[in-house]
Amino acid sequence: MKYALLIYSDDAPDAWAKLSEAEQNALMGEYFAISELPQTFGGAQLQPASTATTVQVDGGNTLTTDGPFAETKEALGGFYLVEADDLDAALEIAARIPAARMGGSVEVRPLVER
Amino acid sequence: MLASLIGFLGDFDLAEEAAKEAFAIAAERWPRDGVPANPGGWLQTTARNRAIDRIRRDRTLAAKTRLLEVPDTVDDDDLEETIFADERLELIFTCCHPALAVDAQVALTLRTLGGLSTDEIARAFLVPEPTMAQRLVRAKHKIAAAGIPFRVPPAHLLPDRLVAVLAVVYLVFNEGYGGRGDLAAEAIRLGQALAELMPDEPEVLGLLALMLLHDARREARIRDGELVLLRDQDRALWNDVQIEAGQIALDRALALQGHGPYVVQAAIASLHAEQPVDWPQIAALYGELARLTRSPVVELNRAVAVAEAEGPERGIALVDRLDLGEYQYFHSTRAELLRRLDRLDEARTAYTRALALTTTGHERRFLEKRLAELADR
Numbered sequence: 001m002k003y004a005l006l007i008y009s010d011d012a013p014d015a016w017a018k019l020s021e022a023e024q025n026a027l028m029g030e031y032f033a034i035s036e037l038p039q040t041f042g043g044a045q046l047q048p049a050s051t052a053t054t055v056q057v058d059g060g061n062t063l064t065t066d067g068p069f070a071e072t073k074e075a076l077g078g079f080y081l082v083e084a085d086d087l088d089a090a091l092e093i094a095a096r097i098p099a100a101r102m103g104g105s106v107e108v109r110p111l112v113e114r
Numbered sequence: 115m116l117a118s119l120i121g122f123l124g125d126f127d128l129a130e131e132a133a134k135e136a137f138a139i140a141a142e143r144w145p146r147d148g149v150p151a152n153p154g155g156w157l158q159t160t161a162r163n164r165a166i167d168r169i170r171r172d173r174t175l176a177a178k179t180r181l182l183e184v185p186d187t188v189d190d191d192d193l194e195e196t197i198f199a200d201e202r203l204e205l206i207f208t209c210c211h212p213a214l215a216v217d218a219q220v221a222l223t224l225r226t227l228g229g230l231s232t233d234e235i236a237r238a239f240l241v242p243e244p245t246m247a248q249r250l251v252r253a254k255h256k257i258a259a260a261g262i263p264f265r266v267p268p269a270h271l272l273p274d275r276l277v278a279v280l281a282v283v284y285l286v287f288n289e290g291y292g293g294r295g296d297l298a299a300e301a302i303r304l305g306q307a308l309a310e311l312m313p314d315e316p317e318v319l320g321l322l323a324l325m326l327l328h329d330a331r332r333e334a335r336i337r338d339g340e341l342v343l344l345r346d347q348d349r350a351l352w353n354d355v356q357i358e359a360g361q362i363a364l365d366r367a368l369a370l371q372g373h374g375p376y377v378v379q380a381a382i383a384s385l386h387a388e389q390p391v392d393w394p395q396i397a398a399l400y401g402e403l404a405r406l407t408r409s410p411v412v413e414l415n416r417a418v419a420v421a422e423a424e425g426p427e428r429g430i431a432l433v434d435r436l437d438l439g440e441y442q443y444f445h446s447t448r449a450e451l452l453r454r455l456d457r458l459d460e461a462r463t464a465y466t467r468a469l470a471l472t473t474t475g476h477e478r479r480f481l482e483k484r485l486a487e488l489a490d491r
Contacts, residue, residue, distance in 0.1 A: 001261040003261075084261075085261075085263070086261045086262065086263035087211075087213055087260050087261045087262045087263065088262075088263050088267070088271065090261070091213075108260075110259055110260050110261060
């Protein structure tokens, strides 16, 4: 089965800036290791939610607003797409994502497969 | 024949496939071996066996999901036939997967392993039947869509997952302990099934022992609609057969070096059933349980045991260290200890707090009786 691992974390970028360079490198290494797993077939890190623009089309009129769809303390910061035998296997990969142990959350969602 | 097969298998395609296979086998064998005495029954049995073989062979999620579809009309014997021991075990781990909400875990377990109808479960949990039906459908859909596996979890996941399974069974039991005797019996039945499936897991035996020992005192716990405290219970009303069975399960758990929370609680329940009650030992076991669970409610129980063993002064000292302001039994326990210490004004205040928090009728009447007694002093 295919799953998206959606990484939600504190959107404030200064948390990252507070880490030492060695700590930042170690974390980047962990994220990189997950993207290199044979199960991983996609993923991306997103720019902070402050860079987001939201679009709605209402009766042919395009409404463009500054900011994310929902202003929340925790924002979608990135995702992986993984292939796993079952939910347990996907949850194990999700638990390895550093954000999960650093106050963030990882939402595991099965993909619709056609 | 097809309708009965679908009812039995809960799956249209599987039933049709199985019926076709049964006819094919008949076409091959009957001319050779002669037509059996009951051709319809023979076809039915053969088709069922074919379908069961297929489910066994085909270990994909799609096939296993059918186990969740217990038809409301199937009687118990058929159920036992359909779901084999190892599959029952896989099923309970699936139903109690932490990716499902706890109320859905409880409902699914009662439905698929307990064989209760949707309507019965709805009544037990005081929700309308459509609500419960929807809850079950949603949970089954999530199992399929999210890929919750049908299996006994691997060793590194087993301890956590077993805790979830046991918690669901104990939740069903406690729901029954509050008055619904049939649910308590159902929980014990599930506990017995688990103990058969996992005979070497001490916590499974511990939970079974705990439920049996508590349930054995059911008849003595209420007299004329009133709650009777353990020390005032008529021991002749205790179910000796159940106590014996609980004791056997506990002994086996202890022999397996069990010392988890359910084993410790069962050991406490077992000591309660003895005469005279060994309060210092019970207090020590509650100390062990508090260490395992870090639960303030367990500390409260330890305080009660310490009060019995060493006097109410020592008990109240422990109680007053706890922060359980919204917990009914915190106030009723404090009240009881204060009453024994002759601190009557404080006892009245505490009984009143407990009364405000209680939800069940016989507990309310018990507290009101105590308050009335205090008013006379």
